[in-house]
Amino acid sequence: MASIRTVKLTKEYPGGVKGVDDLTLDIVDGEFFALLGPSGSGKTTLLRTIAGLESVTAGQLFIGSRDVTQLDPGRRNVAMVFQDYALFPHMSTADNIAYPLKVKKVHKAQRYATAEETADALSLQGLLGRRPSQLSGGQQQRVALARAVASNPDVFLFDEPLSNLDARLRLEARTFLKQLQRRLGVTTVFVTHDQAEALALADRIAIMDKGRIQQLGTPRDVFRAPANTFVAAFIGSVPMTLIPGTLAGGRFAFGEERLELPDEAATTAAAMPDGTAVTYGARPEYISMSSDSRPGAIAGPVQVVEHLGASLLVSVAFGDQLVQAVVDEDHEPEIGATVYLLPNPRRALLFDAEGTRMADDAPAEAGG
Amino acid sequence: MKHDDGDVAGLGRPRAVAFALPALAIIGVFLFLPALWTLWLGLTNYRLTGTAAAHPKVVWFDNYRTALTDHEFRGALWRTTLFVIGSALIGQSLFGFSLAWVLQRVRKPIRSVVEFFVLLAWIVPSSVSSFLWFALYDRRNGTLNALLGTKGTAWLIQYPMWSIVVFNTWVGTAFSMLLYRSALGSVPPSQLESARLAGAGPGAQLRDVIFPHIRSHILTNTLLITLWTFNVFTPYLLTGPANRKAEIMAGYIYRTSLRVGELGQGAAISLIMIVINLIIALVYLRVLRERTP
C-alpha cells in the first residue's frame, strides 16, 4: 500500500502531443481516486505513465517513498486492469489468476491455493477451469480483478474497467468494486469518462482536459462547486445549462431576459461594471418551472420534452438560447406552451469571461 | 529505462537486435551472400573440375557475351517466357480465378471435393507429381493416350512445351484459387447487392465491383506465380535431362554449371536470371503503387 505522487510530470508523444502536461498530483494511501475526463484528455496516458508502460518525458513520479520515474514497470508493484481485461486467452481462470505468482516463482501448490482463495473472494467459484472465451463479460472483468488482487500490489490501476459491460451489469460491478476496494484498502486509480461512475466510486476526483487537471476534489465539491465551465458542463447526468451574457444593474442579462445574480457571487459581481461578460450556470435540477408568472422568473416557449423516468427534462427557448429544467413527471407541459423558469439562486453559479467560477468567499480551487 | 512506443514487453533495442540476429545471420549468409557471390563468379572461368577449378581466372564479361550470343541460352529464355505465359499467366491465373468464382456458387460437398483435388495437386511433392505426369504422358501405356485414343503419341517428345505447360498449370492452380477465393471473400456483399439491385449482370459485377476491389490481389498473384514459374525446376524432373526441346532456364543453368561443370558460365546466367526476377518484381511494385493511392 502506498501513496502516489507526481511532480511536474509530462509525457510527450512523438509528434508533440502532450498526453500529460506538467502535472502535479498527490494521491493518498488507500484512497479511491478517479481520473475523469472526455476521450483524449490524457487519463490513460497518466495511468500508463504511473504503471511505467509509458516513459516519462519530464518530471518525477513517486510510489510510496520510492522515486519510480525510471523504474521498470515490473518492479513498481502495481497491478493494472485493462479495458479489454487482457486475460490470456489460452489460460484457464485459475492459470490466469495464478500467473502473477508464477512470475514471482511462487510454488505451484501455493499459487493455486491463493488463486482459489482469491476466486472465492470474488465470487468466481466453479469457473476456475474455464477459458476466458467461456466466461461472460462480467465474469471476465472479475477474473481480471482477481488476477490483479492475487498479485498483491501496492496500487491498483484501472483503465475504464466497466465500460465493456452493459448498463445494468455496470451498476452491479461498480458496487462490487467499491466494496472490494474498501475491504482491501489498496490505493486505487480509476480512469473513466463516465462522470456518474466517478461520482459514485471515488473518494476524490481529478477532472482532466488536454493533459491537465481542471479540478481536483471530492465528488460533492466537483458537483456543487465546479471550478470552471468545463467541469460544470462535464459533471452531472444532465449537463448544466450555461448561459453567456453580461452584468446589467446588479442582475444577469441575456437577450431581453434578466436573472437575479447567484447568491455566492452576488457581492463580487455587483462590484463589477455593467456590461462585463459573464456566464450564468444552473443545473436543470435546480431550476423550477411553472405555468404562471412569478417574480424573477423568465418566460419562454417549450421546445422539447424528454422523459428521464421519474422526471422530465424540459427545454425552453429564449431566442437562440435553450434553458433546461427538470420537472416532476406529473407536470408535463405542452410543446409550444409558455412556461416560467426560476433558477434557485442558492445553487446557481457565475463564471467570468475566462470560464472560472466567481465566488465571494474563496477563490475557486483549480488543479494543475 | 527508456523504451520505444510499441515496445510493450520492454524488449529494448539491444535485446531486439539480439532476437533478430540469428534469423538475419542465416538469411545474410545463405541468401544474400550467394546472390552477391554470383556477381563475382560470373566474371570468372571457374569450373567444377580441372585446372580452372583450382585457379579460376577473371574473364570479365566473356561469360555474359557467351550467354547472350548462345542460341541455347536464348532458346531456354524464350521457352521459359512461353512457359510463364502459358502456365502461370494463362493457365494458373485463369483456372484459379474461375475456380474461385464458380465454386462460390456450387454446393458445399462438390466444392470441397474439387478444392481437395486442386490442393492435392499442389501439395504432393514435386518428385511424385512429375512422376504421375510422366506416367500419364507415357507413349505406350499412358492413360492420356488411352483416354484420347491417340495411341502411340509421345507427348513429352512431340509436344514438349505443351506438356510442361499443362503440367505446371495442374501443379500451381491451387495457389491462385486460394488467393482469389480470399480476395473474392473480401468484396463487401453490400456492394455486390447494390450492383445487382441496379440490374448489373455477372459480367458487369465483375467489371464494376469485383475487379476494382481485388486489383492488388491480382497483381500480387501475378507477381508471385510469375516469379515462381520463372524459377521452377520441376519440369526438368518430368522431361529428364535429355529433352532439350523443353529445357527452360532452371534446367539450362543446372546443365551448364553442374553437369557440364562451367560454374562461372552458370553464375553469369544465374545473375541474368536474378536481374530478370528483379525487373519483374520492380515493375510489379511500380504498377501496384500507381494503382493503389
Place this chain on the structure above:
Amino acid sequence: MSASPVAERSTAMSRFDAQPIRHFLGVIGRTVFVAFMLAFFTLPVLWLVFAPFDKTPGLGVSLPEFTIANFRTLFKSSSALSALRNSLILAGGTAALVLVAGSLASYALSRVRIPGRDMLLYVLLLMSSIVTGTAAMVPTFQLVNELHLIDKMLGVVLVIGAGTLPTVIFILKDFMDNIPKSYEESARLFGARPLRILWDVVVPTARSGLAAIAVWAVVQVWGNFLVPYILLRSPDKSPAAVVMYTFYTEGGQPNLRLIAAFALVYSLPVVLVYFFVSRRYGFRFYGGIKR
C-alpha cells in the same frame, strides 16, 4: 425519391424475364466447368491411388489386382526407409530452425521500431523471391562447399531455412502485430521479463500462426528436390524427393512396384498434415503459401 419505386419495379420485371434462361445456362456452364476441372485434377492422381495396391502396376491406370506386397517390399528396402527418415530429419530440422529463429526475429521486429524495419522486411521478402534455389544454384553450391557443408544435412537445412525465413518472418510478424498489446503489458506489470513474455503469452497466442508456418515449412522441405539434389552426395543421406527420382533412372527399367508404394507413403504425411492443420486451425490463406 418519387420515381424510384417505378424504376425498381421495371428492373425487377426485366430481371424476372431473363432469370430462368440465364439461370439455366448458368447451371449448365457451371456443371460442365466443374466436371472438366474435376477430371483434370483427379486424372493424374488416380495412378497414385491404384498402382500401389496393384500386383503388377504399369504406367497406365487400371483397377488393381489387390495386394499390399508392394508395401512389404518398400519396408524391406533400406534405401527407401532411410530416404523417408532423411526427409523427416530435414523437415523437422528446418521447421525447428525457422520457427525458433523466425519467431524471435518477428517478435523483435513487431515490437521494436528499428530504423528501416519495414524496408528491411520488404527487401528480405523481395530477395527471397528473386534469389531462388534455381537462380542461386551455383553460388549456393559454391558457398556450401567452402563451408564444408556439402553432403551434410545441416547445409540443406540452412539453405532452405534461409530461403523460407523471410516469408516466415513476414507472416509471423503479421500474427504478432495482431496480438493485443495489453496481454504483454499485463504480464510485464506482473514482473515477467521479455523471454518469459514471449514464451508464456506471445507464443501461445500466436500458435495458430506458428502451426501454419510450421506446416508450410515442412511442406517446403518435404517436396524440395533441387537443394538436397545439389548439396547431398551420398545416397544414404538423400531425402525421399531425390531417392524417388533415382528409382526410375537407375538400372534402365523403373521399378514401378517400389515407386508406386514409395510415392504414396512419401506423399501421405504432407497431405495429412496439411489438411489436418488447415481444418484444425481454420487458416485458409496463410497456410496456403507454398511454392
